[in-house]
Amino acid sequence: MKINGMPTRTIEPLADRSGVSIIDQTLLPFRYERVILRTLEDAAEAISVMRVRGAPLIGATAAYGVALALGQGVDLHRACGVLAATRPTAVNLAWALARMKSVLTPLSGNDRIDMAWAEAGVLCDEDVAMNQALGQHGAGLIQALAASRSGPVNVLTHCNAGWLAAVDWGTALAPIYTAHDAGTPIHVWVDETRPRNQGASLTAWELQQHGVPCTVIADNAGGHLMQQGRVDLCIVGTDRTAANGDVANKIGTYLKALAARDNGIPFHVALPGPTIDWSLDSGQAIPIEERRADEVSHVQGETADGQVVRVRLTPAATACANPAFDVTPARLVTGLITERGLCPASREGLLSLYPERRP
């Protein structure tokens, strides 16, 4: 997607393999700065403090993290262990590391290093292609709604499952970009997505950069807007989808799914294949990351004179809990949008698109 009119990817290897360029997403929307990851430790830190975030981009960063580690002479298995420990919920992380291990284990020396850079690049290109295909399938849902009414289609999304969460296109936002680029009138309700404000800071920023009309709302507001008939469709991403169609996504997704059902509004989840954890029979087994309390008690913003500062919102020494994800049961999901098409959120639905996974 575009930044200042220029097509851009979230992660790009340097030509000389001395590092990998990422956007430091902790500085958005106040500063657009790219930083260079040069070591395994850089990559692990970037994932754990969320300079990069979003299931697909975490996977891509981990793949390049393996390449950086091998260049440092770090053992492949140790590198994968360090990277796997950064975030527990997104399955793409484990998927990307398993793929790197599988491809790299038979090789050694420079061959292994060459292959690591090549495979990470292939993984990124596949991510772009998958999300572009996913976007085309999902755009049909938006275009069908547009054809049935006048005015823009109002889509509500939670968190950031845009191109900033992937290598390009995004997952939940890919159908939106695709439909928008095709001329379909769209307006996006952007949940601010406390506590990390990925909606207010990242989704709003990338939609604006690409020219898609959007309005930021408190996470509390979506149910009311649905009651008022001001939401036509919800599309969210997911960090891990169980084989039965249950989806783990950013904390608060479950509440929006409940409201969508209560108001008869379609609730779709967009996911590339690697987000499916075929080993899990249901979402109940998905580990939910508990993050630091100060992500709730403190927030970062920009002062009127342009300083980016961190402020405390609560009384000093307040206890805060910070579960980062919740699980939306498949029964609340109208449908899944994948790179292979649409399907019901169910085991049979997923298997209809991924028949090679049939036992």
Place this chain on the structure above:
Amino acid sequence: MKINGMPTRTIEPLADRSGVSIIDQTLLPFRYERVILRTLEDAAEAISVMRVRGAPLIGATAAYGVALALGQGVDLHRACGVLAATRPTAVNLAWALARMKSVLTPLSGNDRIDMAWAEAGVLCDEDVAMNQALGQHGAGLIQALAASRSGPVNVLTHCNAGWLAAVDWGTALAPIYTAHDAGTPIHVWVDETRPRNQGASLTAWELQQHGVPCTVIADNAGGHLMQQGRVDLCIVGTDRTAANGDVANKIGTYLKALAARDNGIPFHVALPGPTIDWSLDSGQAIPIEERRADEVSHVQGETADGQVVRVRLTPAATACANPAFDVTPARLVTGLITERGLCPASREGLLSLYPERRP
């Protein structure tokens, strides 16, 4: 309730009638400062910018605002008009003004002024008595749960319906204070309550001041905690209750009610009688205040060096929508807690407690 161990009310007239002392709640939890309202304009401004907020306290402040206005020589009806225009959703505001008008219209001169101060004082004392009674009825719900299990009862609340929202005791928090003071072990999950953060700033502060254990969570987290069995009971307040038991309360309440129902958790709404709008057949007719966009895009907090500053969270020039309340339909409400006891959230339930309202 207590501040630094001292029993305190949120609003207190000066003995010489030169003004009314309130807590400037826009400075909490960072500063505890009382300010003096000396004119009608002071009172109206305090309500509209939320130096005072919460349905009961808005009513009490409006009543004293009438007394201040009469002291300035302002016409009674003009004073009521100015005060009525400050906030649209809470019915206590209209109720308090109607009561003042009804009592004061037959009087004139100093008699009218004397009666205005007296009636505002009576209204405040009644508020305290009602909420204390409400607290005793509601505490039974908490104590019944405590008797059925070990460990503290986990109560989730949204926004601030504590003593800071009333003259004393509060509505939703009155049962919690009552049970806590009686020795029942309680832990409160405090929704931060974006965009104005009344939970993170006010509810957390007043619970801590009174010694009630609590944990602040993002508004997004409550559904997940309910799924995990970590919430035993929800209690919220309401700004206006329709005659059929539908309740308007702070934006996001509806989402928690949906989650409570989905997880079989009791969801109770605490309200003193003046919060009931008998003229409304359902909650759909309750006007929902749309507040300024910058309440969503900006937030106030304290920096590490103790400055209270306002920061922007969104990209510059982002559109934000800010509906301040939503309506939770009676079908999602397990029961109502009033100063006269508990009842189902229905027309018949309310009429059983307020039989004088039967047509």
